[in-house]
Amino acid sequence: MSEKTVRIGAIGISHRGSGMLRLMMRFKGVICPAVCDIYEDRRDDGIEIVKNSEHYSGYQVNGYLDYKEMLEKEELDAVLVCTTWISHARIATDAMKAGLHVGVEVGGAASEEECWQMVRASEENGKFCMLLENCCYGQAEMAIFNMVKKGVFGEIIHLAGGYEHDLRDEIAYGREIRHGRLYNFMRRNGDLYPTHQLGPIAKLIGINRGNRFLSLVSMSSKSRGLNEFLKKEKGEEYDITNFNFNQGDITTTMIKCANGETISLIHDCTLPRPYSRNARVQGTKGLWMEDGNQIYIEGRSPRHEWESFDPYMEEFAHPLWKIHKKNAAKYGHGGMDFLIMAAFVDSAKNNYKPPIDVYDTAAWMAVTYLSEQSVAMGSMPVPVPDFTNGMWIDREPTRRGIFCLDEVCEEYFTDEEILTKI
Numbered sequence: 001m002s003e004k005t006v007r008i009g010a011i012g013i014s015h016r017g018s019g020m021l022r023l024m025m026r027f028k029g030v031i032c033p034a035v036c037d038i039y040e041d042r043r044d045d046g047i048e049i050v051k052n053s054e055h056y057s058g059y060q061v062n063g064y065l066d067y068k069e070m071l072e073k074e075e076l077d078a079v080l081v082c083t084t085w086i087s088h089a090r091i092a093t094d095a096m097k098a099g100l101h102v103g104v105e106v107g108g109a110a111s112e113e114e115c116w117q118m119v120r121a122s123e124e125n126g127k128f129c130m131l132l133e134n135c136c137y138g139q140a141e142m143a144i145f146n147m148v149k150k151g152v153f154g155e156i157i158h159l160a161g162g163y164e165h166d167l168r169d170e171i172a173y174g175r176e177i178r179h180g181r182l183y184n185f186m187r188r189n190g191d192l193y194p195t196h197q198l199g200p201i202a203k204l205i206g207i208n209r210g211n212r213f214l215s216l217v218s219m220s221s222k223s224r225g226l227n228e229f230l231k232k233e234k235g236e237e238y239d240i241t242n243f244n245f246n247q248g249d250i251t252t253t254m255i256k257c258a259n260g261e262t263i264s265l266i267h268d269c270t271l272p273r274p275y276s277r278n279a280r281v282q283g284t285k286g287l288w289m290e291d292g293n294q295i296y297i298e299g300r301s302p303r304h305e306w307e308s309f310d311p312y313m314e315e316f317a318h319p320l321w322k323i324h325k326k327n328a329a330k331y332g333h334g335g336m337d338f339l340i341m342a343a344f345v346d347s348a349k350n351n352y353k354p355p356i357d358v359y360d361t362a363a364w365m366a367v368t369y370l371s372e373q374s375v376a377m378g379s380m381p382v383p384v385p386d387f388t389n390g391m392w393i394d395r396e397p398t399r400r401g402i403f404c405l406d407e408v409c410e411e412y413f414t415d416e417e418i419l420t421k422i
């Protein structure tokens with residue numbers, strides 16, 4: 001595998017984009033001949049990152065301020081898109097139309113149409129669009145996936161999760177740090193960032209493969225967190241201290257699935273709190289709760305008592321984590337960033353169907369605009385489009401392999417060094 005090369009351009013070189021570009025350049029055979037950001041300094045940073053990477057072999061690296069010009073002029077196999085939320089789908093669609101595979105950072109969609117555009121561009125051009133949802137490869141999430149597949153929780157009934165991250169400084173100082181979140185919190189109101197929780201949940205219950213999201217309802221609280229924060233940090237005189245932010249401090253969304261499961265999501269980024277994804281997976285035999293690191297399995301746990309999840313994580317470790325664990329600490333977000341990037345590079349290099357495809361990308365991202373619609377209509381239920389156009393009922397088999405997120409493919413883990421050969 002390692003003698004193959006793949007030419008991947010990078011679009012969006014801010015905090016996340018530069019980290020992901022650095023990570024991508026650690027893989028042998030990855031050539032990045034072009035980088036792009038609308039800011040000159042970030043574009044130039046991108047060029048430097050490539051040129052300073054371990055496997056850089058002296059090739060020309062071109063910088064662009066306009067991604068369309070880059071797509072037109074460069075000969076690429078794929079692009080890595082780490083731009084702001086409202087540009088993801090547009091850039092992904094244009095890149096697939098230009099004949100490139102896409103790895104796109106997480107965020108929600110602003111409209112139904114942009115989800116369909118991604119789906120159509122992928123189908124019509126035979127190119128994949130992989131949402132780089134790193135949380136699908138989290139150590140705990142993968143152990144839970146393994147347990148669900150082994151039936152430890154029985155039949156799954158209810159799932160929950162939250163993006164509960166105090167981002168007040170990143171949002172409030174959006175103009176000063178040239179960050180994309182601020183205007184979204186000013187103007188939108190809904191679950192703006194659903195996929196960290198929803199990605200792993202969707203894979204657990206076979207969304208788009210025998211199951212699908214049917215409808216959702218969403219409700220947002222009032223908005224006070226950013227005003228309080230700005231008052232304390234900047235005083236009353238600061239121009240947006242008393243701005244009437246549309247985005248409620250807490251948005252709660254409930255999704256109903258075709259196979260009867262319910263999913264509850266919380267978006268919580270503007271109040272003081274420690275980070276949590278607040279996951280819960282509950283079935284007919286027991287449940288796991290991320291907060292508190294606790295689990296209860298009927299017949300195994302002492303009656304009516306929580307147990308620590310730690311021994312379960314060890315016992316039910318996903319085979320990917322058995323080999324990745326020793327190196328995980330070297331990479332971002334506890335090692336899951338490495339796995340999502342490895343899965344993207346592996347798919348792009350080998351023209352494989354990716355573990356997260358355009359139907360997953362569209363369905364997960366859609367929750368944002370659907371949640372905005374529901375909030376705007378006083379929490380009315382809204383139907384979730386079926387982006388597979390009926391294929392979910394009887395999909396073709398998944399592509400098995402070490403990065404597969406639909407099955408645990410034990411038979412592929414024969415080689416301890418497999419991750420060094422991507």
Ligand SMILES: NC(=O)c1ccc[n+]([C@@H]2O[C@H](COP(=O)([O-])OP(=O)(O)OC[C@H]3O[C@@H](n4cnc5c(N)ncnc54)[C@H](O)[C@@H]3O)[C@@H](O)[C@H]2O)c1
Pocket residue numbers: 011012013014015016017036037038039042065066067082083084085087105106107132133134178179180181333
């Ligand atoms: N998976 C994770 O754990 C994780 C963590 C952090 C951020 N993210 C996601 O990564 C993305 C980037 O995050 P960030 O914090 O770096 O955001 P950011 O707003 O700081 O950076 C976005 C960059 O994209 C550039 N950009 C915007 N539109 C562009 C266009 N049309 N062409 C070229 N460049 C364009 C901006 O100039 C900016 O440099 C976001 O979607 C964010 O949600 C994911």
